[in-house]
Amino acid sequence: xxxxxxxxxxxxxAQPFSSTRPSLEVCLIILSFxxxxxxxxxxxxxxxxxxxxxxxxxxxxxxxxxxxxAWSPCTINxxxxxxxxxxxETCHDGTSPVFEPVLKHLWAPPSVxxxxxxxxxxxxxxxxxxxxxxxxxxxxxGSNPGVAGAIGKRFGWDPARSALSSQVGISSQAAxxxxxxxxxxxxxxxxxxxxxxxxxxxSNGSGYGSFDNGSALMSTNxxxxxxxxxxxxxxxxxxxxxxxLITIFHWRxxxxxxxxxxxxxxxxxxxxxxxxxxxxxxxxxxxxxQLQGLGAKTDTFKxxxxxxxxxxxxxxxxxxxxxxxRKFSAMASGFGEKVSGLWGR
Numbered sequence: 001x002x003x004x005x006x007x008x009x010x011x012x013x014a015q016p017f018s019s020t021r022p023s024l025e026v027c028l029i030i031l032s033f034x035x036x037x038x039x040x041x042x043x044x045x046x047x048x049x050x051x052x053x054x055x056x057x058x059x060x061x062x063x064x065x066x067x068x069x070a071w072s073p074c075t076i077n078x079x080x081x082x083x084x085x086x087x088x089e090t091c092h093d094g095t096s097p098v099f100e101p102v103l104k105h106l107w108a109p110p111s112v113x114x115x116x117x118x119x120x121x122x123x124x125x126x127x128x129x130x131x132x133x134x135x136x137x138x139x140x141x142g143s144n145p146g147v148a149g150a151i152g153k154r155f156g157w158d159p160a161r162s163a164l165s166s167q168v169g170i171s172s173q174a175a176x177x178x179x180x181x182x183x184x185x186x187x188x189x190x191x192x193x194x195x196x197x198x199x200x201x202x203s204n205g206s207g208y209g210s211f212d213n214g215s216a217l218m219s220t221n222x223x224x225x226x227x228x229x230x231x232x233x234x235x236x237x238x239x240x241x242x243x244x245l246i247t248i249f250h251w252r253x254x255x256x257x258x259x260x261x262x263x264x265x266x267x268x269x270x271x272x273x274x275x276x277x278x279x280x281x282x283x284x285x286x287x288x289x290q291l292q293g294l295g296a297k298t299d300t301f302k303x304x305x306x307x308x309x310x311x312x313x314x315x316x317x318x319x320x321x322x323x324x325x326r327k328f329s330a331m332a333s334g335f336g337e338k339v340s341g342l343w344g345r
Contacts, residue, residue, distance in 0.1 A: 023116045024066055025191075027091045028137065028246060029083040030111040030301070031102060036078035044105040048081065051101050052308040055083070058090040058098070068125035070133065072303035082137060082301050084124055084248075088114060113139075113190040115246050118160070120184050123250055124305055132304040134251040140288060141244045141297040148243035150294050154287050159187035159245055164283060168269030180269040181256035182249065190244035247284070254304070261285070 035041055037048055048071075056069045069085040085091060090098050094110040102110075126133055142148025155162045165185050251257035260267040261280045269275045276282070292298055 022119045024086065024119055024121050025088050026115055026117050026121055027083070027085050027088055028113045028115060028139075028190075029085065029091060030299075031081040031083070031106060032108040032111075033079045033081065033102075033105050034107050037073050037081055038078065044102070046312050047101040047105055049309055049312045051098065052083070053311050054098050054101070055085055055087045055090055056308050058087050066119065066122050066125075068122065069308055070124055070126055070305040071308065072132075072135070072305045075302040075304065076300070080301065082303055084305065113244060113246060115188045115190055117186045117188055117248070121186055121248075123184055124248070126305060126307045128307045129309045130306070132306055134254045134257055135303045135305050136249040136251070136257065137301040137303060138247045138249075138284070138288065139244060139299045139301075140247075140291060141299075143295045143297055147291070147295045151243055151245050151291055151296060154291065155187070155245060159189065159247075162187050162283065164249075164279060167279065167283070168267075168273075168275045178271050179252055180272070180275070181252055181260040181267055182269070183252055184250045186248040186250075188246055190246055254302075 031048075033044055035044065037044055039045055052069065052071055067086045069083065069087060071081060071083040074080040074082060083091075090096065091112055093112050096112075099110045124133060124135065140151055142151050163185050164182060168180060168182060249257070251260070256268075259265045263278050263281055265277065267275045267277060267279065288296075288298055
């Protein structure tokens with residue numbers, strides 16, 4: 001309809017993502033295993049190792065210098081594994097062939113969410129399985145359009161504006177100085193790719209091999225977020241989230257993270273400057289509790305991200321040198337930390 005603002009916004013939202021700000025597409029993958037994933041759980045651990053190496057090898061077929069894959073079991077629930085990777089085509093959705101090695105070990109289908117982050121996300125890259133990057137991921141999902149709207153109104157339709165790092169003084173002028181408790185935090189809406197789908201949160205693992213492939217519009221992390229993302233008739237059943245907000249907090253250490261969140265302990269920003277004790281509760285924890293009261297579903301993952309171990313298959317060149325992405329990840333881990341304040345939000 002000519003002149004209809006809603007139609008114009010729908011058409012704009014359907015266009016491929018474009019922005020003057022630098023952005024990196026990252027997949028957040030959540031795997032729910034039937035038992036804790038540890039070396040003692042040999043079959044599941046080997047299957048996970050195979051999956052991670054397949055993802056990493058696929059990323060190495062590209063020449064993009066910011067490719068990385070990092071993973072971690074959840075410290076709260078070691079049967080849950082989170083993976084952050086830039087191998088977007090390989091991990092397009094939960095039905096991607098790359099997940100085949102681990103499917104029989106899961107009680108729910110793989111959850112794959114795509115998110116556009118600024119380039120400081122490379123600070124989450126590591127090339128060593130022994131190096132641990134303390135990280136918290138919070139996923140806030142709107143169970144219906146009303147709750148999704150409440151999430152957007154509380155954190156803004158451009159959620160990067162809610163980043164704590166900008167509030168504690170991490171800016172371009174201080175980018176190369178001593179970091180505080182919080183190195184960087186990344187806020188963005190999960191992107192909905194045409195033809196992709198995320199299984200319902202209530203999935204219990206039975207018959208999860210088939211998903212409803214809705215016709216979704218790709219969002220642009222902008223004010224158009226309050227427009228409908230579906231060409232669906234009112235009342236049509238949907239198996240995908242209306243909106244999902246993803247926040248990633250990169251801490252200097254787990255102890256620093258716990259101190260920052262504690263309302264009675266002093267928290268520190270750039271160059272050791274003290275920040276408000278209740279910053280976490282006021283800007284993150286309390287608003288999320290309010291949204292939960294409205295019906296929002298929240299998942300929190302405390303992670304210690306690490307690099308991918310060599311393949312465990314006997315007789316193979318397990319310790320082979322990797323090119324491209326893995327070598328760059330070693331540099332990116334330190335470089336991304338320094339430039340986290342340089343990118344526009």
